[in-house]
Amino acid sequence: MSAAPRINGARLWDSLMEMAQIGGTPKGGVSRLALTEEDRIGRDLFARWATEAGCTVRVDAMGNMFARRVGRDDSLAPVITGSHGDSQPAGGKFDGIYGVLAGLEVIRTLNDHDIQTDRSIEVVNWTNEEGSRFAPAMIASGVYTGVFDLAYGLSRTDAKGITLGEALQTIGYAGNEPMGDREIHAAFELHIEQGPILEAQGLTIGVVTGAQGQRWYEIELTGRSAHAGTTPMDHRLDALLGLARVVEAVNAMGVAQGDEGRATVGWVNVFPNSRNVVPGRVVFSVEFRHPNEAVLEVLDWQLRQEVQGIADTIGLQLKLEQIFQYAPIAFDADCIDRVERAASELGYSHRRMISGAGHDACYLSKVAPTSMIFVPCVNGLSHNEAEHIHPHWSEAGGNVLLHAMLAKAGV
Known part of the structure; x- marks a missing residue:
């Protein structure tokens, strides 16, 4: 075996570009929503390529695809890698x-170099990671790891009332393999950063140590709708004014947490939403993200205090409900170390970092030693047709993945 085998970067890039034609958009992105015809074509192509590389491909009850390259001892728990093939409605071709x-x-490279691993290696294509057709996101990896039960996963519906289970049947990917039935020795997920940090710092590899926890809230402020021309300013119960003050307060809470703080108001409904009526009611979202659960607890307390104070000052009624909580994820120390060592030995600039987004690896970490690898994306742009990475970044990430997996699979 070569001391430091490298992937074929040009071959990986060509595969990415060929896959990007499936659901390709005029602006250079992709629209390949989960379990659509475009997703089926992409799945078929992946299955063909994996079979040509000597893998067996199996599909479980949530449509997750597992391409397996058998190791010397197939009874040993495998080392797995992978991510997802579905996209946002107008997404990028790398996410x-x-x-x-x-x-x-990685498997093609092992074949090229005639490298046999002690443990089998599997590449996974997880179903519906994005959550853009079926909510919630990461539903199939969540079912696989026991976060959700199978009946719940299959019963999720899209905007037309089609269930996830029906869509799997339609495209022919309702598998019969049991869910989460086998031990996993280690798992790695390679992904674009979807943020600006690596590119801004001139770094090639992100060694991901964990993922931020999340708290989602839905808030309703109710005042009184009134005529915009005849109601004096001191007689108004303006719900939108309350929203404006909450947005500013939420932003300040995020800024106060420094580099790791994230605080967002991303969704708003205003009633009656008429240009000549003082808004009587607003319903909106608040989201916090941070890698420390204790900080999220403090942000929760601050939010409740701030919003109540704003409502009382204006004279508004308040309804505040936390609708989602996702604890911070810490990835496996040894898997993190394998990624970091691979980046160092291959000569790639790198840093440790936290993922601001959720990934299938976050759920997978509940049942297997797991870590992630990030590569930069241009201007930190993702979930956008203009999303882009450079071929040398793509190759670097693949090389780090190869060597991290070899370290865990044994040669």
């Missing part, structure tokens, strides 16, 4: 699928 095809490239 998710880069991790799937880089895993396939």
Whole structure:
């Protein structure tokens, strides 16, 4: 075995570009929503490529695809990698699928160098990670790891009332493999950063140590609708004024947490939403993200105090409900170390970092030693048709993945 085998970066890039034609958009992105015809075509292509690389491909009850390259001792728990093939409605051509095809490239490279691993290696294509057709996001990896039960996963519906289970049947990917039935020795997910940090710092590899926890809230402020022309300012119960003050307060809470703080008001409904009526009611979202659960607890307390104070000052009624809580994820120390060592030995600039987004690896970490690898994306842009990475970044990530997996799979 070569001391430091490298992936075929050009072959990986060509695979990414060919896959990007499936659901390709005029602006250079992709629209390949989960379990659509475009997703089926992409799945078929991945299955064909994996089979040509000597893998067996199995599909479980949530449509998750597992391409397996058998090791010397197939009874040992495998080392797995992968990500997702579905996209946002007008998404980029690297989000998710880069991790799937880089895993396939690892297998192709092992074949090129005639390297046999002690443990089997699997590449996974997880179903519906994005959550853009079926909510919630990461539903199939969540079912696989026991976060959700199978009946719940299959019963999720899209905007037309089609269930996830029905969509799986339609495209022919309702598998019969049991869910989460086998031990996993280690898992790695390679992904674009979806943020600006690596590119801004001139770094090639992000060694991901964990993922931020999240708290989602839905808030309703109720005042009184009134005529915009005849109601004096001191007689108004303006719900939108309350929202404006909450937005400013939420932003300040996020800024106060420094580099790791995230605080967002991203969704708003205003009633009656008429240009000549003082708004009588607003319903909106607040989201906090941070890698420390104790900080999220403090932000929760601050939010409740701030919003209540704003409502009382204006004279508004308040309804505040936390609708989602996701604890911070800490990835496996040894898997993190394998990624970091691989980046160092291959000569790539790198840093440790926290993921601001959720990924299938976050759920997978509940049942297996897991870590992630990030590569930069241009201007930190993702979930956008203009999303882009450079071929040398793609190759670097694939090389780090290869060597991290070899370290855990044994040669």
